[in-house]
Amino acid sequence: MNDVGEQPYIPRIVDLELDELLSGLPAISLEGPRAVGKTETALRRARTVHRLDDEQQLEITFGNPSRLVEGEPPVLIDEWQRYPASWDLVRRHVDDRTRRSSFLLTGSAAPSERPTHSGAGRIVTLRMHPLSLAERALTAPTVNLAELLSGKRRPLAGASGVTLTDYAAEIARSGFPAIRPFGRTLRTDLLDGYLDRVVDYDLGETGFGIRDRATLRRWLAAYAAATATSTSFAAVRRAAAPGSGELPSPPTATAYQRAIEQLWLIEELPAWLPTRNRLRRLASAPKHHLADPALALRCLGLDETGLLEGRTTDHAIPRDGTLLGAMFESLVALSVRVYAQANRARVAHLRTHSGEHEVDLIVERRDGRVVALEVKLSATVRDRDVQHLRWLGDRLGSDLLDAAVITTGREAYRRRDGIGVIPAALLTA
Incomplete structure (x- = not known):
């Protein structure tokens, strides 16, 4: 202990x-x-x-x-x-x-x-958000979002010793300052107690009476399983009753969502709908995120070991890639929100209606010009990993100030095509 x-x-x-x-x-x-x-x-x-x-x-x-x-x-x-x-x-x-x-x-x-x-x-x-990766002081950050937003596209440099295992541990450790210092067992107890308080006490303070706490718990787990996806709320509701369990009614599921939002525990990532250019056929559904991916992990009853071992959940939520990849994207999204707020910028995601093109994070300045970031659970970046960034650059021209892939790798650099590669722990405001 x-x-x-x-x-x-x-x-x-x-x-x-x-x-x-x-x-x-x-x-x-x-x-x-x-x-x-x-x-x-x-x-x-x-x-x-x-x-x-x-x-x-x-x-x-x-x-x-x-x-x-x-x-x-x-x-x-x-x-x-x-x-x-x-x-x-x-x-x-x-x-x-x-x-x-x-x-x-x-x-x-x-x-x-x-x-x-x-x-x-x-x-x-x-x-105020949970601690970003930069605030957790895992290593000394070397790349500033402010510099990316300047559009100068200067060389990137820096090295990180943070590994994939470290990122999985950070997802589970949470960004809540009072919870982080404890060992794994006590930290898990504290996060579970946090969720218990939300269900048993905090929601009552918002004026929302909980009649069926078990159903709310199932809905929360289904929402957590949808992390970093734009799954419809109807699909989340259906996933809240695996097997022969009873579905929450649509009004009840909507009430759950609004009540959890009142506690600042849901922070949807809106779809980017640009005003400066003529991009068309963009989807408008948000991506789902809880305020801290550690809470999503505990809603699913998992820890960093389960993430690294690729354990699955009972919730039928369609997802590209692994749950670890989704939780890593959520951790990066949390961090980028913190950095963007410090730069008076907004964060969104981009997806075409057909799903042919997606960009995980669009950071938009007040003048409508943007930085585009892809999140990859990988230490290396190949040409196929930047195809959506290239597509966006072709359409935005000078309105795309910079573009980069956020990775679990060790070094920050620019590719020959000018697209940045940035280990997540090296990025700050």
Whole structure:
């Protein structure tokens, strides 16, 4: 058993963005799944703290709501969704320009009781994800997404000692800072307990009553089996009842999806629908991802050994390639989201209606120009692995700023055709 004491703070890529926003804006809402590190990040900046996950503080707040906007700024309201009226209290305080305002709101769920005002223009929302590969400090990253987005296509370099086995271990280890330090057995217990809490407690806080927890568990496992695919939700629903099991009804399955989304545990990767060019016949279905691939793995009852041994699941979800490949793509997608957010860019995927052409990750700047990334569970890259990137380059021309294959290999370099090859652990923001 590992003896894990208090762990040092892990610097986050979002730290710089948060500090920039706090220096110029009166209120920031830091959102993301439970245990992602929001509170610890916010506590490092707050001078007054109201923790609404503490029942006594919550009870006091119901009796005296105005206390939430009092105190030396920045004022942190932790788990604000437990008292949804706090959103409007902050908004009104910000509107009163005679007062000094600096607020941090953190939340692990969208509240069942919506604020009466969106807060648009007053409260800026910032998403916090589990740790990216770069933040896990497996090796020193040498390739910046910012440089790829510049379109300069400079030479790539750097070497990584991270192996396929290491990536499988990282998938299972999770990006939750408080869970990662433990050994495999305790870490598995903690992740299983995380899912138990979601089903038994957190969903109730969102206002969604669970009548059949076993059916929800089956739906979650089916969704996890669909990781990194654009399988229809109807197919996910059917896969939730293997054998002669009872299917969740369509309204129930839809309610499950929305409830898990409220907890920030589903983060669909949208289809890329460009506005700057004339690409046609693109599919619009999103790719499915849980917030952390470790949760998907535990929904399926697997660990890194099962991944490496190629064990399968009982869920009839069509997939190109192995489950390990899907989970590796999900880990890379999580990481690229973190890097893209730091560069004020968005992430999507591309697929034609026929499925003839697919690109795993499209990182789009605000001007509509893009970087295209393919994810390959391989240490080597051959011509067939870049055919979709070449196809996209032929159609986008200068709007394709750069293109690369993200691999499990050791060295970063450019091929003779200019397409980059980047080990996943060497990429950062």
